[in-house]
Amino acid sequence: MSATYVVVDLETTGLDPNRDAIIEVAAVAFELDGIVEEFSTLVYPHQGIPALVTDLTGITDEMVADAPGITTLRPQLRRFLGDSVVVGHNVDFDMGFLRAAYVGANNARLDTVTLASIVLPDAGKYALDALIKHLNLDNPTGRQEHRALADAHQTVALFYTLLERAQRMGVARLNEIVQSGRRLGWPETRFFEEALGLAVRHGFGRGGAQRVEKLFDPPKVEGPNLAGVGDDPKKIDAQAIANMLKPGANFSRAFPDYEYREQQVAMVRRVAEAFNHGEHLFVEAGTGTGKSIGYLLPAAFWADSNDRPVVVSTNTINLQDQLISKDIPQLQRLLFFDLRAAILKGKRNYLCTRLFEQMRHRGPGNADEMTLYARILNWLPGSDTGDVNEITLRTREEQLAWSRLSAENDGCNRDVCAQA
Ligand code: SF4
Known part of the structure; x- marks a missing residue:
């Protein structure tokens, strides 16, 4: 046999x-x-x-x-x-x-x-x-x-x-995948049936096989609410902020491989002055100038002094990711005040939980949707953001399936959703 x-x-x-x-x-x-x-x-x-x-x-x-x-x-x-x-x-x-x-x-x-x-x-x-x-x-x-x-x-x-990790998804979610997979004749159902049987046997069944209704809780907003934009913002000390970049000052003490760059210091000063005077400033600077810190540092001081948010708009998601994962944490280590930061991407990067619930209700329509649906079922409860960047869409078909679930959806209108 x-x-x-x-x-x-x-x-x-x-x-x-x-x-x-x-x-x-x-x-x-x-x-x-x-x-x-x-x-x-x-x-x-x-x-x-x-x-x-x-x-x-x-x-x-x-x-x-x-x-x-x-x-x-x-x-x-x-x-x-x-x-x-x-x-x-x-x-x-x-x-x-x-x-x-x-x-x-x-x-x-x-x-x-x-x-x-x-x-x-x-x-x-x-x-x-x-x-x-x-x-x-x-x-x-x-x-x-x-x-x-x-x-x-x-x-x-x-x-x-x-198989061992799949059991941790718990009986309810495994059962949901198995039921949808069976309806569709999805080949991978077999694996989840096996995982479901083991999960039941090994006690991963708290809450039973009942469908988990709520998969996503938006994180609570931390800290005080920020004021709106007023007419008379407080000025920041452009020279004092620029001095933080001097040899022997805050940056060089905090980061052993810090390199003093005159153009960066000039940029910090000019950006700070532009904040103070409510001006537009156009800066062109080559690679290696340290532009990110050049605008983030005065922006952080202006936000803290005025208790107001500063929006940094980037041309690419890569730069956004770099700011949030590298440059802003560097500033947070260095600054004496609490610097809070959040990331907001285009709507197509976020899951619409309403559209996903509709898919849960009617069931995925093909194998690509089924795979993405099972991935989201496992990922979403651990996500604070619903940002697709946290999972890698592997194929064109999966990207297409995502486009039908993302918060930027051509099919949305007032008849189906009050948010449209
Ligand atoms: S309009 Fe569309 S994308 Fe926006 S919440 Fe409603 S269903 Fe979701």
């Missing part, structure tokens, strides 16, 4: 199953309580191996010269797969090559890239080696990387870890 799951990993001469050929195949059969059997062989591809592939895998033409062809291996592979669920990292790639070789046509399949994107919605990178590193699973076999058997063992280790 075949095992419940078999991880399959292939090395090939290229990406196209109709043109390229398998040069190595590995399969590891496993149950939830351990590995049952493994199989691995080089395969004669009836074509040359590109240098790029040899560089990546270490497999040369000489190594495969006496190996069996895929036709010879077919009966053995079919026996090994039996009726197991085929698991793979980007499994459609491996299944494409197997099916071109008339193997695995009727086997169900599970993709660990899709599963990882749901269970670890904020992992950022979903390549096998990146996930292994992210989860501290480094090379469970100690075998050579980018060879089929080593990758197959890593995929088994990843599967076990994902």
